[in-house]
Amino acid sequence: xxxxxGYHAVRIGDPFxxxxxxxxxxxxxxxxxxxxxxxDTLSSSYVALKIQKSxxxxxxAALHEIEFLSAAADGDLQNTKCVVRLIDHFKHAGPxxxxxxxxxxxxxxxxxxxxxxxxxxxxxLDKVREICRCVLTGLDYLHRxxxxxxxxLKPENILLCSTIDPCKDPVRSGLTPLLEKPEGNANGGGGSxxxxxxxxxxxxxxxxxxxxxxxxxxxxxxxEEASSKTEKSLDGIDMRCKxxxxxxxxxxxxQFAEEIQTRQYRAPExxxxxxxxxxxxxxxxxxxxxxxxxxxxxxxxxEGNGYGEDEDHLAIMMELLGKMxxxxxxxxxxxxxxxxRHGDLKRIRRLKYWPxxxxxxxKYKLPEAEAKEFAEFLSPILEFAPEKRPTAQQxxxxxxxxxxxxxxxxxxx
Ligand code: ADP
Ligand code: MG
Numbered sequence: 022x023x024x025x026x027g028y029h030a031v032r033i034g035d036p037f038x039x040x041x042x043x044x045x046x047x048x049x050x051x052x053x054x055x056x057x058x059x060x061d062t063l064s065s066s067y068v069a070l071k072i073q074k075s076x077x078x079x080x081x082a083a084l085h086e087i088e089f090l091s092a093a094a095d096g097d098l099q100n101t102k103c104v105v106r107l108i109d110h111f112k113h114a115g116p117x118x119x120x121x122x123x124x125x126x127x128x129x130x131x132x133x134x135x136x137x138x139x140x141x142x143x144x145x146l147d148k149v150r151e152i153c154r155c156v157l158t159g160l161d162y163l164h165r166x167x168x169x170x171x172x173x174l175k176p177e178n179i180l181l182c183s184t185i186d187p188c189k190d191p192v193r194s195g196l197t198p199l200l201e202k203p204e205g206n207a208n209g210g211g212g213s214x215x216x217x218x219x220x221x222x223x224x225x226x227x228x229x230x231x232x233x234x235x236x237x238x239x240x241x242x243x244x245e246e247a248s249s250k251t252e253k254s255l256d257g258i259d260m261r262c263k264x265x266x267x268x269x270x271x272x273x274x275x276q277f278a279e280e281i282q283t284r285q286y287r288a289p290e291x292x293x294x295x296x297x298x299x300x301x302x303x304x305x306x307x308x309x310x311x312x313x314x315x316x317x318x319x320x321x322x323x324e325g326n327g328y329g330e331d332e333d334h335l336a337i338m339m340e341l342l343g344k345m346x347x348x349x350x351x352x353x354x355x356x357x358x359x360x361x362r363h364g365d366l367k368r369i370r371r372l373k374y375w376p377x378x379x380x381x382x383x384k385y386k387l388p389e390a391e392a393k394e395f396a397e398f399l400s401p402i403l404e405f406a407p408e409k410r411p412t413a414q415q416x417x418x419x420x421x422x423x424x425x426x427x428x429x430x431x432x433x434x
Pocket of ligand 2: 051
């Protein structure tokens with residue numbers, strides 16, 4: 022993909038936007054972009070630099086994302102609404118073409134990494150509660166204040182707020198390469214004075230941090246090497262997080278695509294093409310909350326002998342949530358592909374019903390009371406009828422998602 026129209030190759034120390042941003046290390050990548058930790062010389066802070074592939078359709082997608090991120094930033098001047106902040110954007114010319122770049126506030130690991138780090142065992146309910154409150158705050162803002170549907174909510178697109186200064190933790194921040202190859206990053210801008218200064222400062226800080234490394238808490242980044250200390254190490258970690266990746270967002274009154282969302286987090290009305298609204302994000306939120314608690318995806322449909330992935334998806338939904346009301350089942354443009362006129366699946370006839378509260382106890386060994394409370398919170402969100410699903414605002418007021426403090430203030434009202 023590193024060819025004309027594709028990704029832009031970045032080397033540590035490369036300057037961007039006239040030298041304002043200096044690339045530090047790669048943070049991640051998506052289908053359309055690579056994302057880099059960069060140092061912002063203007064604000065003396067770290068940022069995430071998302072560099073889009075250069076071909077026309079990717080530039081178009083970046084402009085789309087910038088439109089939605091800008092709207093989200095404009096309506097949240099205090100930056101408290103749990104949505105990633107767009108700081109700046111610009112074009113960068115490279116050997117593969119012109120790349121649109123987005124400068125975003127620097128965040129930490131995704132919830133997917135958190136789940137992996139915890140070895141797919143699921144997180145403690147208090148942690149999940151904290152995460153859910155942030156995600157719901159973000160969704161409530163997007164939906165109610167902006168009229169925006171995210172359309173691709175999933176653990177990968179929710180990032181923990183990084184409370185760790187990347188300068189202070191070399192493993193987490195990737196400053197180790199700077200130590201290993203002290204000269205390796207001086208080539209970008211021909212050694213501008215700003216750059217040299219920053220490099221020196223970074224190296225000094227990184228050295229100091231390395232001296233401290235032995236006392237360091239288990240770093241989240243060592244995902245693959247998660248040890249028996251895992252549970253303990255999550256204890257001190259603040260679970261605040263933010264919603265990212267607005268590449269698929271749309272306005273509720275101006276939709277672009279019929280097929281939205283990542284497969285496992287896709288709402289039934291999207292599969293059946295019966296029209297959708299904000300409540301598709303609530304469905305994905307429900308799937309995500311379950312995954313945080315159990316470490317397993319709620320729905321992982323597979324194509325089978327004589328039936329496709331969509332039909333399997335509908336079948337496993339009904340095995341958990343009961344039979345889909347006939348009116349809903351036959352009401353979509355694609356309904357005839359999967360359902361007969363009685364509202365039964367055409368190719369998958371025998372369903373094994375295993376309701377949510379039982380599943381949580383029997384398979385995931387949650388204590389009865391916790392399972393019951395969580396199932397009571399989650400079940401209405403996984404309602405087949407989209408208009409019956411609670412809004413993000415309503416979920417925030419549900420006793421399950423409230424912390425002790427807000428429960429108390431509610432009672433006092
Ligand atoms: P794409 O639209 O190409 O999927 P994303 O916006 O999802 O791109 O970003 C790709 C990856 O880059 C994310 O999964 C995450 O690992 C990392 N990333 C994105 N934004 C940030 C950020 N603000 N801070 C830290 N890492 C980020
Ligand atoms: Mg993504």
